[in-house]
Amino acid sequence: MDLVIFVGDIFGNYNKPIPLAMKNLLLLAFSLIFALPGQAQFDSLFFDRSLRIDIVHAGTATFEWYALDEIITEPYWGGSKTNLVDTLRYGQHFLEVYDASSNDLIYSRGYGSLFSEWQTTIEAKTVVRSFTETVVFPFPKKTVNVVLYSRNRNGLFDSVFGLQVDPGSYFIKPLKREQWPVFEVEVNALPEYAVDIVLLADGYTLNEMGKFINDSRGFTQSLFSFEPFATYRNKFNIRAVMAPSKESGASIPADTVWPHTILSSSFYTFDSERYCMTMDHKKVRDLAANAPYDQIYILLNTEKYGGGGIYNFYSLSTVGNALSAKVIVHEFGHGFAGLGDEYYDSSTAYNDFYNLEIEPWEPNLTTLVDFKKKWPHLIADTISIPTADSVIYKDVTGVFEGGGYVSKGMYRPAHDCLMNTLKGDKFCAVCTESIIRMIRFYSE
Numbered sequence: 001m002d003l004v005i006f007v008g009d010i011f012g013n014y015n016k017p018i019p020l021a022m023k024n025l026l027l028l029a030f031s032l033i034f035a036l037p038g039q040a041q042f043d044s045l046f047f048d049r050s051l052r053i054d055i056v057h058a059g060t061a062t063f064e065w066y067a068l069d070e071i072i073t074e075p076y077w078g079g080s081k082t083n084l085v086d087t088l089r090y091g092q093h094f095l096e097v098y099d100a101s102s103n104d105l106i107y108s109r110g111y112g113s114l115f116s117e118w119q120t121t122i123e124a125k126t127v128v129r130s131f132t133e134t135v136v137f138p139f140p141k142k143t144v145n146v147v148l149y150s151r152n153r154n155g156l157f158d159s160v161f162g163l164q165v166d167p168g169s170y171f172i173k174p175l176k177r178e179q180w181p182v183f184e185v186e187v188n189a190l191p192e193y194a195v196d197i198v199l200l201a202d203g204y205t206l207n208e209m210g211k212f213i214n215d216s217r218g219f220t221q222s223l224f225s226f227e228p229f230a231t232y233r234n235k236f237n238i239r240a241v242m243a244p245s246k247e248s249g250a251s252i253p254a255d256t257v258w259p260h261t262i263l264s265s266s267f268y269t270f271d272s273e274r275y276c277m278t279m280d281h282k283k284v285r286d287l288a289a290n291a292p293y294d295q296i297y298i299l300l301n302t303e304k305y306g307g308g309g310i311y312n313f314y315s316l317s318t319v320g321n322a323l324s325a326k327v328i329v330h331e332f333g334h335g336f337a338g339l340g341d342e343y344y345d346s347s348t349a350y351n352d353f354y355n356l357e358i359e360p361w362e363p364n365l366t367t368l369v370d371f372k373k374k375w376p377h378l379i380a381d382t383i384s385i386p387t388a389d390s391v392i393y394k395d396v397t398g399v400f401e402g403g404g405y406v407s408k409g410m411y412r413p414a415h416d417c418l419m420n421t422l423k424g425d426k427f428c429a430v431c432t433e434s435i436i437r438m439i440r441f442y443s444e
Contacts, residue, residue, distance in 0.1 A: 039192075042081040045099070045106050046138035050074035050289075051172070053146065053163065054282055057115040058130035064115070064150060066161035069132070069282075071172045077138050078196040078292030083441050084108075084138075090338035090361055091311050092116040092151050095135045100143040100164060107137045110338070111312035114269075114277060116150070120353045121270050132281045140167050155358040178243065178286040185216045185238040191292040195336070195442045198293035199240040200284065202263040202316075203301035206244040215299050215319045216240040222325035223332065226418070227426060228436050235443040239291040250276065250302040250318070262287070265300050265316060269308065276306035276316060284314055294442050295336050309334030326422040333419055333427070337435045340365040342412040342420035344402040356409040363434040364419060365404050366411050375413055375430045386411060397429045 054069035084107045086094075091110030099106050115131040118124055135148065143166045149157035165172075188194060199219060204212040216238070224233050247259035251266035254273065263283055269275040278284060278298070288296045296314040300307075307317035307327045315335035317327045333339040340362030354360055359370040366374045371385070378397045379385065387398030394415045403412035403420075412420065414428035427435065 039081050042084065042138070044141075046077070046140055048077050049139045050077050050136050051139040051165070051167070052134055052136045052175075052285060052289075053165075054132065054134050054285075055148075055161070056130050057113060057133045058128065059115070059119070060126075060128055061119050061121075061124035064119070064160065066148065068163065071165065071169075072175050073139060073172055074136065074175050074285075074289040076191070076289070076292035078191040078198075078294050079138070080442050081138075081192045083444075086110055088338075088437075088441075089157075090363070092361075094149040094151075094157050095137065096147045096149070097137050097140070098145040098147070099140075100145050103145075106140070106144070109135075109137070109312060111135070112310040112338075113313060114279065114281075114310065117310070118270060123270070131279065134281055134285045136285070140165070143167065151361070153355050155355070155361065175286065175289050178283070178290070180241050180243040180287070180290055182291045183213055183216065183240045183242055185213075185220050185240055187237045187239070188234045189237065189443070191237065193443055194235055194237045195439055196237045196239070196292050196294045197297055198288045198291045198295070199238065200263065200287050200296065200298045201241070201243055201245070201301070202265045202278070202298050203245050203247075203249045203259060203261045204299075205246070205248050208248060208301065209242055209244060211301070212240065212242070212299065215301075218319065218324075219297070219299060219328060222328045225325065226329045228432050228439070229329070232436070232439050232443075235439055237292075239293075241287050241290045243287050243290075245301075248301060250300050250304065252304070263298060265298060267304065267306055274306040275308050276300060276318065277308045278316070281313075295332075297332065297335070307331045311335060311338040323422055326418060326425070329427075330418050330422065333431060333435070337431070337438045338362055339419050339431050339434060340404055342403045342414075342417055344405055344407045344410070354404050354406070354410060356406070360404060360410075362404075364413055364417075364428070364430045366399065367409060368399070368411060371399070375433075378413070378429050378433070389415060 052072040052074050056067040086108045092112045095109050097107040113133055146163045147159055148161040150160045152158050199216050201212045220238050224230050245261040249259045251258050253268045263278045264280050265278040267276045269277040298316040300318045302318050303320035305321050309315035309331035315331040317331050356367050383398045385399045387393055387400050389400050397413055399411045401411050404410040413430035416424050417428035419431055
């Protein structure tokens with residue numbers, strides 16, 4: 001089969017021309033000149049499409065295991081062709097791809113999963129459960145070794161799954177399951193020079209595709225009404241996949257509402273009413289593959305308040321309620337920049353989500369265990385650490401106790417932020433810096 005599975009201690013086209021605004025032509029020219037060495041390296045290692053590995057991730061609160069489902073080729077690669085190795089190492093999981101002959105690391109990326117969140121719920125203490133997951137990377141020209149890691153309770157990555165993939169194997173399937181038209185909401189650059197967002201519709205019937213287009217435009221307007229997205233708007237592409245559902249709306253289990261929708265998104269994820277996600281990650285990827293993408297965002301056709309976002313997994317928000325715009329950017333903060341929740345006074349489905357004896361990986365949270373790696377460079381010399389949550393420090397960057405779902409032992413950068421409450425209309429300085437860093441990673 002040309003696919004070798006191993007575990008344990010394992011080895012240390014988009015060809016359619018896109019018109020560019022005149023103001024971007026000079027910038028693009030310089031980008032092309034300076035990107036040539038990286039582009040040449042990409043072309044020597046990869047084809048301009050994606051390889052996707054579908055896996056089953058299962059276990060309980062205390063153990064996990066992976067199993068191979070299938071390997072698929074997707075038609076586009078939407079990511080950077082120069083920043084191939086992830087130096088941030090965010091996420092609960094990590095993917096590494098090695099050239100099999102030289103053992104050189106040629107691609108890596110951090111990500112999160114529903115499984116890792118579920119492990120912190122009460123249910124996970126007594127139930128064995130499985131989730132579908134996928135990892136995607138540029139389609140290699142030569143045989144590669146793929147390693148997946150999970151972050152343990154001490155914050156270190158343990159290797160949990162390995163796979164050798166021969167790109168010439170006839171068992172790699174071409175993706176033909178879900179082919180739908182794509183509406184270009186806003187396109188500013190070639191995929192390798194932009195953050196490519198693909199919007200997926202859930203709960204929109206065929207007759208509601210016009211509404212989905214309008215909601216996609218509304219998503220775009222909402223995203224770029226907040227900084228720093230407004231300033232960096234020309235570094236984003238947004239496309240919408242026109243895939244209808246058989247029935248309209250969203251599943252609400254507590255109300256016994258179960259419409260037949262294409263992605264089966266549901267409120268009461270992990271029994272938290274406003275947490276709204278889908279368990280069918282394979283279908284999510286099938287739909288997303290109709291366009292080049294870095295980030296997947298699901299728009300759910302309901303006015304009910306809710307949503308969710310997991311780093312480099314997908315984000316989801318409902319549309320049509322008064323807080324939709326702020327929910328959109330809050331969830332995108334999770335999915336795109338790896339930002340953690342800064343609130344601590346709301347009930348969640350999680351049980352001991354963070355180990356307070358180590359630094360969390362999220363850039364906007366700290367336990368002060370190793371704060372020098374977080375945001376001390378953004379704090380004025382006159383601000384004490386920790387910082388009193390007083391009105392006099394309302395608009396400054398500091399270290400305020402309470403965040404990550406707990407009131408003690410975890411600290412956030414500001415009195416308020418879009419990653420805390422939705423009362424304000426801006427991200428704090430730390431979140432803003434993190435978002436800009438990620439935009440540049442994907443577009444420069």
